[in-house]
Amino acid sequence: MKVESSKYLTDKKPVFRRLLERMLAKYRYASIIASDVECRNYSVSGRGTSVEESNRFGKRAFTLRVFGDAGYAEYSAVTLSDEDIPVIEDTVENELLARARAFEQMNTPVPDDVPLSFVRSTDFISDPHTLGDGEIVRRLTEIREKGLSLDKRILDVNCRFGYQKYHKLFLSRNRDLEQNVLYSDSAVVMMARKGDEIKDSYKSFSCLGGAEALDSIIGYLPSMCETVTSLLDAEPLVPGEYECICTPDVTGMIVHEAFGHGVEMDMFVKDRALAADYVGKRVASDLVTMKDGACTDYTDVATYFFDDEGTEANDTLVIDRGILVSGFADAVSAGRLGVKPTGNGRRESVDHKAYTRMTNTFFTAGTSTPEEMIASVKYGLLLEEPTSGMEDPKNWGIQCMVSFAREIRDGKLTGRIFSPIVLSGYVPDLLKSITMVGNSVAHAGSGYCGKGHKEWVKVSDGGPCIKATIRLG
Amino acid sequence: MINRIIKALNAEKAKIWQINRTETERAELYFIGGRLDIPRRAFITEYKVTVYRDFEEDGKKFRGSSCCFIEDGLTDDEIAEKIRSAYYAAQFVRNPFYELPSPVTGSKDDSDSDLCGRNLSDIAEAFAKAVLSIPTDGNAFVNSLEIFVTRKKNEVAASTGTHVSFIENRVSGEYVTQCKRPVDVEQYRLFDYNSFDTEALKKSVRAAIRDAELRAAASASPKKGTYNILLTGENLKTFFEYYAIRGNASVIAPGYSTWKKGDTVQKSGSGELLNIDLVATEPYSSDGIPMKDTAIIREGRFMQVTGPTRFMRYLGEEPSGTFSKLRVSGGTRKFEDMKKEGTLETVSFSDFQMDFFTGNFGGEMRLAILHADGKEIPLTGGSVNGKISAVEDKLVFSEERYEDSEYSGPYALLIPDVPVAGE
Numbered sequence: 001m002k003v004e005s006s007k008y009l010t011d012k013k014p015v016f017r018r019l020l021e022r023m024l025a026k027y028r029y030a031s032i033i034a035s036d037v038e039c040r041n042y043s044v045s046g047r048g049t050s051v052e053e054s055n056r057f058g059k060r061a062f063t064l065r066v067f068g069d070a071g072y073a074e075y076s077a078v079t080l081s082d083e084d085i086p087v088i089e090d091t092v093e094n095e096l097l098a099r100a101r102a103f104e105q106m107n108t109p110v111p112d113d114v115p116l117s118f119v120r121s122t123d124f125i126s127d128p129h130t131l132g133d134g135e136i137v138r139r140l141t142e143i144r145e146k147g148l149s150l151d152k153r154i155l156d157v158n159c160r161f162g163y164q165k166y167h168k169l170f171l172s173r174n175r176d177l178e179q180n181v182l183y184s185d186s187a188v189v190m191m192a193r194k195g196d197e198i199k200d201s202y203k204s205f206s207c208l209g210g211a212e213a214l215d216s217i218i219g220y221l222p223s224m225c226e227t228v229t230s231l232l233d234a235e236p237l238v239p240g241e242y243e244c245i246c247t248p249d250v251t252g253m254i255v256h257e258a259f260g261h262g263v264e265m266d267m268f269v270k271d272r273a274l275a276a277d278y279v280g281k282r283v284a285s286d287l288v289t290m291k292d293g294a295c296t297d298y299t300d301v302a303t304y305f306f307d308d309e310g311t312e313a314n315d316t317l318v319i320d321r322g323i324l325v326s327g328f329a330d331a332v333s334a335g336r337l338g339v340k341p342t343g344n345g346r347r348e349s350v351d352h353k354a355y356t357r358m359t360n361t362f363f364t365a366g367t368s369t370p371e372e373m374i375a376s377v378k379y380g381l382l383l384e385e386p387t388s389g390m391e392d393p394k395n396w397g398i399q400c401m402v403s404f405a406r407e408i409r410d411g412k413l414t415g416r417i418f419s420p421i422v423l424s425g426y427v428p429d430l431l432k433s434i435t436m437v438g439n440s441v442a443h444a445g446s447g448y449c450g451k452g453h454k455e456w457v458k459v460s461d462g463g464p465c466i467k468a469t470i471r472l473g
Numbered sequence: 474m475i476n477r478i479i480k481a482l483n484a485e486k487a488k489i490w491q492i493n494r495t496e497t498e499r500a501e502l503y504f505i506g507g508r509l510d511i512p513r514r515a516f517i518t519e520y521k522v523t524v525y526r527d528f529e530e531d532g533k534k535f536r537g538s539s540c541c542f543i544e545d546g547l548t549d550d551e552i553a554e555k556i557r558s559a560y561y562a563a564q565f566v567r568n569p570f571y572e573l574p575s576p577v578t579g580s581k582d583d584s585d586s587d588l589c590g591r592n593l594s595d596i597a598e599a600f601a602k603a604v605l606s607i608p609t610d611g612n613a614f615v616n617s618l619e620i621f622v623t624r625k626k627n628e629v630a631a632s633t634g635t636h637v638s639f640i641e642n643r644v645s646g647e648y649v650t651q652c653k654r655p656v657d658v659e660q661y662r663l664f665d666y667n668s669f670d671t672e673a674l675k676k677s678v679r680a681a682i683r684d685a686e687l688r689a690a691a692s693a694s695p696k697k698g699t700y701n702i703l704l705t706g707e708n709l710k711t712f713f714e715y716y717a718i719r720g721n722a723s724v725i726a727p728g729y730s731t732w733k734k735g736d737t738v739q740k741s742g743s744g745e746l747l748n749i750d751l752v753a754t755e756p757y758s759s760d761g762i763p764m765k766d767t768a769i770i771r772e773g774r775f776m777q778v779t780g781p782t783r784f785m786r787y788l789g790e791e792p793s794g795t796f797s798k799l800r801v802s803g804g805t806r807k808f809e810d811m812k813k814e815g816t817l818e819t820v821s822f823s824d825f826q827m828d829f830f831t832g833n834f835g836g837e838m839r840l841a842i843l844h845a846d847g848k849e850i851p852l853t854g855g856s857v858n859g860k861i862s863a864v865e866d867k868l869v870f871s872e873e874r875y876e877d878s879e880y881s882g883p884y885a886l887l888i889p890d891v892p893v894a895g896e
Contacts, residue, residue, distance in 0.1 A: 008551075046727035048568040048783070053559070055542045061517065076515035079546025095594055096512045102598065103509040103605075133562040156727060191729070191830075196862070198729060198830035239697045239858070239894030270505050270617050272649065272659060332511075351515050353503065390824035392839070394651075394659045397854055399823035399837035420828065424837045424856040424894060452647055453663055453824075473697075473835070473856040473894025 002121040003180035006036035006167035008060065012080065013169060019064065019085050020171050023092070027066040029110040031172040033308050034062035035350040038165045040128070044140040045158035051133050057448070057456065058166050061351040064088065065309075068097040071105035072332070076351035109335035111309065113174045120305040121180040122296070124210035128163045128184065131211045136161055143218050147190055150225040153232065155198060157221075158189040161214055164458075168350070170310035177310060183301040183458065184213035185446040188220070192228045199231035199419070201385065201403065204446030206460060208299040227384075231404055234419035239473040243380035245373050245465055248442035250383045250402055252461035255290060256361050256449065257389030258398050258427045259283075260461070263292075263318055263327035264344070264356040269336050273393040275324060283324045284431035287366055290319035292328050294343055294359035300460035301445035302359035307331075309345035309354050316342050318361075322432075330356040348455045355451050363463030366437025370465050373436045374408055381405035381472070382413065383421065396427035405472070425471040438464030475630060478522055478543060481556045482632075489525035489573070491635075493759060494518070494628040500593035502601050504618040514594070518545050522556065526563035527570065537566030571786035574762050576634030581756040583624075587669040588642035593622040596669065600644055603671035604678050613686045615678060616651035616659060620644065627757075635761040643667055643878075648678060652685035656692075658853075660685045660821060660839070663707075665878040667754075684820055687851045688840040694854035695817060695843060695895040702857060702891045703811055703818040708825040710880035711834075713801050715861055716749055718829040720769050722780030726787045729830065732775050739773035742866025745803050746773040751796035752881065758794025766800075767793060801882030804870040808885050811871060817893065818842040819857065832861035855895035864888050 016032050023030035037058035043050045063076040073096035075088055128136065140159040147157030163184040170177040185206035191198050203220045207213045246254065259275075267273035275283070284290075293315035294304050306312050309331040316328045329337065330345030333356055346357035374382065385403035392399070400423040407416035423430075445460030475492055482490050501513040520543040528535050539562035541555040583589040588596060597620050604618055623645070628638040645665040652658055660681045664674055704712060716738065724730040732738060739747050748771055753764035760782055769777050778785070782792040812818060819825075822836035835857040843850040867890075870883035 046729075047723060049537075049566045051539045051562040051566055053539075053541045053555075055519065059517075059519070059542065060544050060546070071509060072511055074511060074513045076513065076517070078517055078519065078544045081546075091514055096514060099594055099598065100509055100512050103504075103601070104507065105509045106505055134565045137565040155729070196731065197832065200830065236858075236860075236892070239856075239892060270649075271651070272616060351517055353501065353511065353513060388824070388826060390837070392823055392837075394657070395839075395853075397823060397837060397839065399856070401826065420831070420833050420858070422835055422837065422856040422858050422894065424854060426854075452661060454647070471894060473858045473892065 001124055001127065003124065003165060003182045004121070005119065005178065005180055008036045009034055009167055009169045015080050015082060016062065016169065016171055018082065019080060019088065022085055022089060023064065023066050024173055027068055029067040029113065029172070031065045031170065031310055032062055033310065033350055034169045036060050036167045039163070041160070041162040042136050042140060043158065043160045044137060044144050046156040049137060051137065057458065058164060058349050061349065063350055064092070066092055067108065067110050071100050072108050073097055073100060074353065107336065108332060111331040111335060112341070113172050115174040116312065117176045119178040122182055122208055122303070124182045126211040128211045136211065136214070139214055143188060143221070146218060147188065147221045147225070150221060151229055153192045153229055154225065155191045155193045161186040163210060170306060172310060175310050177306050179305040181304055182210055183208050184210055185301060186213045186217055187446050188217055188224065190224045190228045192232055194232040199228055201228040201231065204444055206301045206445030208301060208303045230417050231419055234404055234417045237405065237418040237421060237472055241469055241471050243377050243467070244470045245377065245380065245382045245408070245467050247382070247384050247465060248462050249444045250386050251363055251463035251466050252444055253386035253389045253400050254430065255363055255463055256358060256459065256461040257391055257400055258430065259290065260292065260358045260361045261391030262393035262396060264358065265327040265329035265337060266333040266356040267393045268327060269333045274396050275327060275393065278324045279326065281324060282322050283428050284319055284322045285434040286322040287434055287437045288319055288322050288431055289364040290362070291364065292316045292318055292358055292361040298360040300360045300443050302459045307343045307345045308347040308350065311341045311343045311345060314343040328356065330354055346457045348457055352455060355455060357451065357457050358449060358459050360443060360460045362441060362443060362461060363437070363466065365439055365441050365464045367439055368436045370438055373438060373465055373467050374413065375411040376436060376467065377408040377411060380408045381418070382408055398423055398425050398427055398430060422473045423470055424473060430468055430470055433469040434466050436467035438466065440464055474520060474545060477549060477552060478520060481549070481553045482524065484553060485556050485560050487524045487556060487560045489527070489632050491523045491629065491631040491760060493521040496626040498593060498624045500597045500622045502597045502620045504601065506616065507605055519543070522559065524556065524560045524563055526560060528564065534570035535567050536570045537563040537568060539563040539566060568783065569787065571783050573631065573633050574635065574760050574782055574792045577637055577761050577763060578635070579637045579757070579763070581639040583640040583642055586642050586667065588644070593624060596622045596644060600671055600674055603675050604648065607675060607678055609682065612654055613650065613652040613682045616649040618646070618648040620646040629757065629759065629761040631761060637757045637761045639756045641755065648681070650678065650681040650685040652689035654689060656689050658685060658688040660688060667878060684840055687820070687842070688853055691840060691851035691853040693852055693896065695841060695852050695893055697895040698893060699890050700817040700893050701815060702888045703816055704886045704888060705818065705820065705884060706875055707877060707880065708822065709875065709882060709886050710799055711825050711827050712886065713749060713799055713882065715827050715829055715832060716747065716770055717751065717799055720775055720778055722778050722784035722788050722790065725778060726784040734775060734777065736775045737773055738770065738775045740866040741773060744866055744868040745805065745870055748772065748802040750800040751779055752798040752800050753796065754798050754878070762792050762794040764794045798879050799882065804872045804883040806869055806871055808871045808873045811869065811885055811887050812844040814845060816844045818844065834859050834861060855893055857891055857893055859888065859891040864891065
């Protein structure tokens, strides 16, 4: 089934068009991005049950962008009527563009406005709205109760499901774009206690679609139980450099945090990315190929048809067999750098500023099986369950944390487990140390990505298993 | 709009409800290399409507709830549909019954704030000009700056009779300082003020420029081993927040934390005992409760649980509202004296983190200073990985204080014997 259009945006489109025409009569360029969003989150845990709407990552709102004599400005609001248009016109001219002249302004070329018009929608199998609140809560409750029954040491099982159905409209002089997208995600966190300490293990699922993200959770409960109870006896790791196998979700965190943020090209404009000096140069082992893309070849949570500046979604080859080929860019940064925008201009919500952001970001598959990779390790660690990471695009320092590491000795898992684990070091050192790449790619899209410590957007990341030498603490 | 929402609630026979109206006005300025990237203005008014639904099963009382968001511009039919959907969902939320907060009426304007009545764009411009006026030598400077000036008018109305309103003003944002030589590096900082304190921002930026210069001179990571670490500034809030979260009703009620009032929650030893208060930064909570400063830890003992109303009721406590600011008392040592031989002063992390369930803390150091052989050696890279239960009896606080919107307390914390991964 296809996601249907928003009646609200359809009804409001003539008013948005009238505002746009008024602006185009005065300014070099004007555009409007408007959204209508339905987002619902469900959770069942020892804390109770929750079914709530959320507008944290999207709401009914719009942003008008205009290009004046020198720079550009934006005005955001919730709704628009014809009576609002003169007020907006006055604010843009006298509050934004006039005040901007008090400062030296960045040179900002007018964005590409090649004619483009379409209405596109994503597919889904199971509509969460049709499935109903009662059935979703019943399924989450069933998963929780099954998890709690597996071992007496399980303190709680926190089950979550959420979906966002969003509709976006982009209008400029030559563009009239509409997209209707539904994505969903779910997660289970299993907790066990020993003394005053609580250890947890999680699994997450996401898809470009509907309630199908709920379908496969229950089968993972036994392995999560084994993991979290093992973690109760985890040992601290002696800091040092280790030969490591990273599971696909840990690979995804490295792709995203360690390298992906550094090729967001608004960071090139700011002189905040070391990667700008490495285009065309080796940054990783020749086993590494990296891509980022929101186009519908990738069916995960950051897939769309156009970005929040009206640029069509793209598929960007970032690293080709170890050589940095390209970053990805929002429209304004692309204009300043003299390159083509890649459809990566994204906003936390339509009323926020657009930045260059990742979408679905991953390493492509290699040829090794996970079993071959583990068998190749004399002494090392299997890293699992990423918990957090922080970018350092200027200096390519790594900060990534994973929940635990399993010991590998003479090509076999010993059952010994270490926790917690902090990855640090220099990004190219890690990427150049990759000597084996797994033969299948997995994505994870249950999380959000911040720019620094704010502006959260939905992303997915992933890749195959990789074997690398990593500094751990 | 509130009357239209109440009409829709009545039509749905939803008798118990709460409406949070938030009218937010923002002025934003973004700079790159001292030049204006973009000015923005935003005007967002929204209504969060929480509906409650009481029911009984097998003689047990439940109070379910759900919420929806209503924006200006919605038709009466759209409002009715949203209320209906939330009220329907509430029947599946089988949470044990609890009483809502007692009714309160009141209003607090922002007349005691020096941001009151000022045009938001004027405020943003003044803060921007303050930063851009800082003299730099061309080697170390402000790379980029984002300023957000926000005025938020909050109103809480509930079927219990609660009706309160208050206004918040904030100047927040982030900046990056850069030093080009000998190694091109940066320092990232957030800021958040509730007063027209351009001097505070200038002072913070100057310090971050100095930190960038130090990081540029850092040529190595620390050697791996165990160090006496000096944690400084905003990272102390993350460290001490462990105690606030372990003492929160939403963590105690489901059994994640076993703390009870009167428990000793900090081992005593050679270090200082903790005294922590939660500070009221807003006159009312999101459910209309008058907020007041609350002592939660005294001399290492847990004194008072705080947290969301539902969990406070489950624990038999009066609702307190939810706090965002910590105040830590004490501090006996001068910061300069704490930099003893071999101390590793952690100036900035990529992201200092505390795991509130395990007490593990740490992060990758972007800048640290090793005080050794009478010298100050700047270092970068390497990571701290400590555990609070292993160090809490040996904590030493500085006399010097640090203050921001979420933390008031010692500027520096000496934590002995912390493992560090490095070269």
